[in-house]
Amino acid sequence: MAAFREHSVPAAAAVAAELGLPFVSEQAAQTVRDKYAMREALDAENIPQPGYGLARTIEEAMEQAARIGFPMVLKPLIDNDSMYVRRVDDRDELVEHFAGIQRGAWGGSASDPLYAWAVEKYEDAILLEEYLPGTEISVESMLCDGKTNVVAVHDKPLPMEGPYFADVCFTTPSRFPEDVLRRVHELTAAAHRAIGIDTGATHTAFRIQEDGTPKIVETAARLGGGPVYQSILLSTGVDMVSAVLDVASGRAPDLSAQPVPTPTGFYLFFAERAGKVSALTGVRDAERSPHVHELALFCEVGSAVDVPPRAWQPHGHVVFTADSGDELRRRFYGLASSIQIELE
Numbered sequence: 001m002a003a004f005r006e007h008s009v010p011a012a013a014a015v016a017a018e019l020g021l022p023f024v025s026e027q028a029a030q031t032v033r034d035k036y037a038m039r040e041a042l043d044a045e046n047i048p049q050p051g052y053g054l055a056r057t058i059e060e061a062m063e064q065a066a067r068i069g070f071p072m073v074l075k076p077l078i079d080n081d082s083m084y085v086r087r088v089d090d091r092d093e094l095v096e097h098f099a100g101i102q103r104g105a106w107g108g109s110a111s112d113p114l115y116a117w118a119v120e121k122y123e124d125a126i127l128l129e130e131y132l133p134g135t136e137i138s139v140e141s142m143l144c145d146g147k148t149n150v151v152a153v154h155d156k157p158l159p160m161e162g163p164y165f166a167d168v169c170f171t172t173p174s175r176f177p178e179d180v181l182r183r184v185h186e187l188t189a190a191a192h193r194a195i196g197i198d199t200g201a202t203h204t205a206f207r208i209q210e211d212g213t214p215k216i217v218e219t220a221a222r223l224g225g226g227p228v229y230q231s232i233l234l235s236t237g238v239d240m241v242s243a244v245l246d247v248a249s250g251r252a253p254d255l256s257a258q259p260v261p262t263p264t265g266f267y268l269f270f271a272e273r274a275g276k277v278s279a280l281t282g283v284r285d286a287e288r289s290p291h292v293h294e295l296a297l298f299c300e301v302g303s304a305v306d307v308p309p310r311a312w313q314p315h316g317h318v319v320f321t322a323d324s325g326d327e328l329r330r331r332f333y334g335l336a337s338s339i340q341i342e343l344e
Helices: 006-019 026-031 036-043 058-068 091-107 115-122 180-195 228-236 242-246 283-288 325-338
Strands: 051-055 072-075 086-087 127-130 135-144 149-156 168-172 200-208 215-222 264-269 276-282 290-297 316-321 341-344
Touching: 006 026, 006 242, 026 036, 026 180, 036 051, 036 127, 036 180, 036 215, 051 058, 058 072, 058 091, 058 127, 072 091, 086 091, 091 127, 135 180, 135 242, 135 341, 149 180, 149 228, 168 325, 180 200, 180 215, 200 242, 228 242, 228 264, 228 290, 228 316, 264 325, 283 290, 283 325, 316 325
Parallel strands: none
Antiparallel strands: 051 127, 072 086, 072 127, 135 149, 135 200, 149 168, 168 264, 200 215, 264 316, 276 341, 290 316
């Protein structure tokens, strides 16, 4: 059994359990989608992570803030595709934004299969977390017979300091030192064990602190979204979709990577504000570049577009390669300056 979207993980686990197919347990599927339960599971195994707590009212939020400290991040309890996640820096910002994030977090989750269960368990609480400074990375892994195989690590080289945290740029292979990446591999496997994930693909995010310490943001029992699949395939030669299907069918996946990874990145672009698209510039030039392997647009002239925190899907993406990490970053900045969404 396999799931490629977050919302589908519990359903896939239930079907797999009924039919005796390989997948994560129903308990693990529930835990990985419930951000508070995930935090508790990681805490029980002493895995480095941010301080956290629940709040249903602004008074409870103030109590949690006194314990956690500012800056702090407000987020939904069930995954909401990064919508309605916001950093607040002090008591005034907490008062200003708490109710709006709470309203959006639950209103935006109404179609989620876990919505009714989550409302019954948590009422209208949201999750409050310590803000973690540092560079964010994402780890793509495949688990076979309980063993974690890290296939690729993407850096997110642009500062993700808030107030919102939309993903914009991913590059691989990671440029962090080997000792840091070794610890990331260890903690990824530890997180899988803590939650009970023992088969299939996972997508795990960390923040690397100034001293090199990785702290886990969260993990998911699925392959990373967006162009992660294409990026891994171009960089390592590993076909993660085929690997997921092999594991789901009881076959051993082919995870053998090419000897030297190809520096690969992707850029997820958004309009600067909500509005109606009047023009898309730089697209044709990007498509003609021999280093651009995919350019996808999810809007067109005349489309109405929204931006974070009310939107999670970018308005387009471009996947590209280079001969070195430095060149890869130069390519990103060139694409970011040339591809523009103009609004009326």
